[in-house]
Amino acid sequence: MKIAVTSINNTLDSKVDPRFGRAANFIVVDTETMEFECISNEAVSAAGGAGVSAAKTVTDSGAKAVLTGNCGPNAARTLAAAGVKLYAGASGTVRDAIEAFKNGQLTENTGPTVESHFGTGS
Amino acid sequence: MRKGFRIAIASGKGGTGKTTIATNLAKAAVEKGMTVKYVDCDVEEPNGHIFLKPQIENRKDVMVSVPQVDKDKCTGCGKCGEVCQYGAIVHLGDKNVLTFDNLCHSCGGCWLLCPEQAIKQKQIKIGQVESGKAGNVNFIHGVLSVGSVRSVSLIRQLKQAVDSEDLVIFDVPPGTSCPVVESLKGADFVLLVTEPTPFGLHDLRCAVELVRKMGPSFGVVINRDGCGDDKVERYCEDENIEILMRVKDDRRIAEAYSVGKMIVDVLPEYKEAFAHFYESVSKKLKG
Numbered sequence: 001m002k003i004a005v006t007s008i009n010n011t012l013d014s015k016v017d018p019r020f021g022r023a024a025n026f027i028v029v030d031t032e033t034m035e036f037e038c039i040s041n042e043a044v045s046a047a048g049g050a051g052v053s054a055a056k057t058v059t060d061s062g063a064k065a066v067l068t069g070n071c072g073p074n075a076a077r078t079l080a081a082a083g084v085k086l087y088a089g090a091s092g093t094v095r096d097a098i099e100a101f102k103n104g105q106l107t108e109n110t111g112p113t114v115e116s117h118f119g120t121g122s
Numbered sequence: 123m124r125k126g127f128r129i130a131i132a133s134g135k136g137g138t139g140k141t142t143i144a145t146n147l148a149k150a151a152v153e154k155g156m157t158v159k160y161v162d163c164d165v166e167e168p169n170g171h172i173f174l175k176p177q178i179e180n181r182k183d184v185m186v187s188v189p190q191v192d193k194d195k196c197t198g199c200g201k202c203g204e205v206c207q208y209g210a211i212v213h214l215g216d217k218n219v220l221t222f223d224n225l226c227h228s229c230g231g232c233w234l235l236c237p238e239q240a241i242k243q244k245q246i247k248i249g250q251v252e253s254g255k256a257g258n259v260n261f262i263h264g265v266l267s268v269g270s271v272r273s274v275s276l277i278r279q280l281k282q283a284v285d286s287e288d289l290v291i292f293d294v295p296p297g298t299s300c301p302v303v304e305s306l307k308g309a310d311f312v313l314l315v316t317e318p319t320p321f322g323l324h325d326l327r328c329a330v331e332l333v334r335k336m337g338p339s340f341g342v343v344i345n346r347d348g349c350g351d352d353k354v355e356r357y358c359e360d361e362n363i364e365i366l367m368r369v370k371d372d373r374r375i376a377e378a379y380s381v382g383k384m385i386v387d388v389l390p391e392y393k394e395a396f397a398h399f400y401e402s403v404s405k406k407l408k409g
Contacts, residue, residue, distance in 0.1 A: 048271070049209020049225045056203065056212050074209070074222055082214040 003101065004028045004063035004084075005094045010038040012095045018069025019119030020088075021051030027094045028061045031102060037061075051075030051116075059084055067097045067106065070119065076112040088113040126157075126288040127407050130309035132333070134325030136296035138315045139345035139369065140164075142379060144293040145173040146386050150396035152258045153386075157287040160256070162263035163305035164295040165249060165276045170263060172382045174256035182251045184264070184279045186272060187243035188226040189233055191219045195240035202232035202241060211241075224269065248272040251280055260287060273301040281308065289400075298325075298332045306333065310407055312340035313366065318350035323357055330361065339406065341366040367399045 006023035007014045012034070017023035022044050029036040039061055043053035051071070055078035058066055066079060067090040079086050087106040090097035100106050131144040141164075148160045162170040189202070189211050196217045203213035210226035213219050223246050233241040248270045253262040264280040266273055273295075281292075281304075294305040306312060312333050316322040326342070333340045341364045344354060349371035358365050369375065369385070369392075378388040386393045 043209070046209065047207060049206075049222065052209030052212050052220075052222060052225065056209075056214065059214050074225065077222075078212060078214070078220055081218060081220050 001031050001065070002028055002061070002063045003031060003065040003067060003098070004039075004058045004061060005090065005097050006066070006068040007038070007094050012036060012098075013093050015093060016067070016069060016090050016097050018091070020066070020068045020071040020075050021054045022119045023054065023068065026054075026058055026061065026063075028058075028063050029094070029098055031098065034098075049074065050120075052078050055079045055082065055084070065101070067101055070114040071109065071112055072114055072116050072118055073112040074116065076109070080110075086110075126285060126290055127311065127404060128285070128290045128292065128309050129403065130292040130294050130306050130312045130338075131315060132294035132302060132306060132312055132329055133296055133315045134298060134327075134329035135316065135322050138296075138317050138322060139343075140296070140315050141170050141173065141293055142375075142385065143313065143315050143343055143345070143367075143369070144291050145170055146384055146392065146396050147400060148174070148259045148289075148291050149257070149384060149386050150393060151289050151400050153393065154397050154400065156289050156400075157260070158258070159260040159262065159285060159287040159290045160293065161280060161290060162261075162293045163277050163280060163301070164293060165264035165266045165273050165280070165301070166295060168263045168265060170293050171256075171261070173384050174259060174261055175382075176254045176256035176259075176261035178252045178261075179254040180252065183247050184249050184251055184276050185245040186226075186228045186248050186275050187230070188223045188228065188246050189221050189241045190244040191221060192240045192242060193217055193219075195238045197238055197240075199237065201235045201237065205231035205235050224271065227272070228275065249276045251276075251283075253283070274304045277301055277304045281305075289404075296325075298328045302332065303336070306336055306338070309338050311403060312338050313343055313403070314340055315343045315345055316354055317346045318344055318348070318352065318354045320350075320353070322350070323354050326354065326357070330363065341403070341406075343367045343369070345369045346371040366402060367395070 006017040043050040200213035347368040
């Protein structure tokens, strides 16, 4: 299964980016082989609608789930419409987040975890 | 057609006294026999009405177009999502197209580009324009709906009303972003209200940069004169910017403001100062 993890840098040992829409990168990982690719998030400097554009990028990557820190309402709605599962509350490195996901330590979110524009100030 | 002058009152920094200057100028000009319109362009937080106390006679809803996708016509080509710069319409594969009314800027790109003409324009309300009389001042302001980000569209509607007055005053929102640019459009002269503090100076510089790019002549009003340092004055000297008026840092003005009263009503000596101020500005415009 392919999953996308928001990441500050471009490897499995990079820290999880706590923001979704304004995340620096998405590390898209095959959970069986641990092969991955890094997609930089073009929405990071978008004028608006970053969450929607980021969700579109993740959807197009083929990932079926997202691990991140927080997720706003527009992104959550887009992910849900695309059938991509959302797991917020991930932390540590990308590798840690994937391990936590595999061990069932992350719970699926069915809605947003923060208000709009939560991640724009940091 | 318009016959009068349009003066925009802007600042960069918030809370420097734009509305204080704008409303007092409106009243002073009316008392000199001019016909005056006051336009509160700060649609996110209009406050001119607190001081001018208008009788609102007309209210008009302001509507904008946003996309509505006809799923029967859509072929899932994705062109609509590609053109949108604001994530207001997104294509998620097949005929899965999502729209976000609150992110849309009504550029029209999606419905113009859709090869199937599957996107219709749906009208949504972004706010209201209210107009009326405040004594002899013609008053108009916009009130943006809570949660709407469409201040620029509302300001544009607000300024579409035909001006027949001798003097039209645009009370501009703070900052130097899109709503400020929209508010400044069409102004013959810009008054930049600042205060003699490091914050006032910093944001004045930003505002000067913007106004110079946009073109109209401008001058500075120093409010709360005497409360800070002389760096604003030195900056104006260096940049060859005229200081057109100073309003002293006076507790009586602050007290009047705190209860929604105007300087020209509470401190009659300012009546002349504002009238004189208007004359000096209008001379500049004529000259």
